[in-house]
Amino acid sequence: MKVLGRYPPNVKQIAHYLIIQNITIGDTGYYTCSAKNRAGLDIKTVHVLVNATNPTLVAPVIIASSDVIVNLDTEAVIVCNVTGYPTPDIKWVYDHDKNISTVLISGGSLRIPNATSEASGLYTCIASNDAGSAKAFVFLYVVHGSIPPRVAPVITTSPHVIVNYYTEAEIICNVTGFPTPHITWEYDQIMKGLTVLISGGTLPIPNATNEASGLYTCIASNDAGSAKAFVRLEVVHDPSYIFSPPEPFSGSAGVSQNISCKVSGHPQPTITWKFTSFTRQTSVLPAHTLFENGEVLEISNLQESGIISCKAINEFGKDEASAHVIVHHDSAVFG
Structure with a gap:
């Protein structure tokens, strides 16, 4: 048995074996072995591929x-x-x-x-x-039957979308064409890495903030051509504002009373209430129940006079309003 061709310096044949010492990438190649006797000749080729010690991924x-x-x-x-x-x-x-x-x-x-x-x-x-x-x-x-003609993409979309802070924005890219166009999106000329391949090409943006505002590009393409459309997303916010403050109240002790504090703002403001007594040092609310996301305060068994205050706050501002509450205690009548 012998190996056809010349050996590299680090290759030796010992009996029926070929030994490759200190193997390197340079030893990559085809090694052909031939065996011969009176009955005939046979040849086999082996491909040796040497990878680097630390190949790059x-x-x-x-x-x-x-x-x-x-x-x-x-x-x-x-x-x-x-x-x-x-x-x-x-x-x-x-x-x-x-x-x-x-x-x-x-x-x-x-x-x-x-x-x-x-x-x-x-x-x-x-x-x-x-x-x-x-x-x-x-x-x-x-x-089934003849294959329909190819039609380049046509895009229909709204050029300006306005949504409130922390709500879901949907940028819609209505696309027609055959075959069905592939739709990809760019954000301020930078690929967002999002590929949309659904009918209509809706790009959902949950909990939209200022970071989502900007120019979006809808790109539709198929074998017949491509098209682009631009949509500007504006995410708006408003500071807290009390447009209907609490109204003053005067009534008998022990009654229940609803007091409202209507607010606006985006994101939706958080409302807190406070009661300051005229007769003692306390700001703890009497027994109460809140309704309508805190905009309506129902006080049960009102017993003392004071100032009722509501505060509305979101991350862009706060507003506060108050009203006087006067409680009358009927004097006892003795016969």
């Missing part, structure tokens, strides 16, 4: 199909070519809970033999390794 990068359109009962192939180190794991997710017969083929692509109308939908190729992960979205259309 590379996050997955996906090159996927654009939308795929096939006729009913024909084969559909959704391409998802993935690179990265270590070799990424590939998983496919289908947007409907249906039992679709699929076959994962070389390189991570997906093959669907005899595609039916149930196979139509959004497919997500997910690649991951120790360095990170990536996703690609492909819409599969299974059509």
Whole structure:
């Protein structure tokens, strides 16, 4: 037995073995072994690939199909070519809970033999390794008869959206086109990393604050072309303001009385009440119940006169109002 070709200096043949000492990346190559006797000759080739001691991790990068359109009962192939180190794991997710017969083929692509109308939908190729992960979205259309013409995206949207602080903002990007356009969003010209592939292209922003204000760009694209639309989001706030303060009250001891303190502001102000007695050092409220988010105070069994105060506060300001409460105690009559 011998090995064809010249040995590198660190390679030795001992009997039927080839020994590679102090192996380096330079030893990468094809090693061919031949064996010969009177009965004949046989040759085998082995590929030796030497990785670096500490190879650089590379996050997955996906090159996927654009939308795929096939006729009913024909084969559909959704391409998802993935690179990265270590070799990424590939998983496919289908947007409907249906039992679709699929076959994962070389390189991570997906093959669907005899595609039916149930196979139509959004497919997500997910690649991951120790360095990170990536996703690609492909819409599969299974059509009966002639394939419809491709139509470039057309966007309809409102150019200005105003919402209150800490409420949910929805930026809507209505898109038409065929195949179904892919929709991505940019925020102040910076990619937010959010890809929207749902009908209508609604971008939800929960608990909107000043940080969410700015210019959003809806970008729609398909095989026929692309389009952009710009939407400016304004998140508004108002300091606390008491527009209907408590009113003075005069009545007999022991009665119950409702006192209101109507406020406005965004975010919704928090309301606190205080009672200051004319006759003793206390600011503790008498027995009471709060209604309407604290805007209505019901005092039960009122026994002393004083000042009732309400304070409204949010993170942008505060307001305070007060009113006098006069309690009359009927004098006892003796016969």
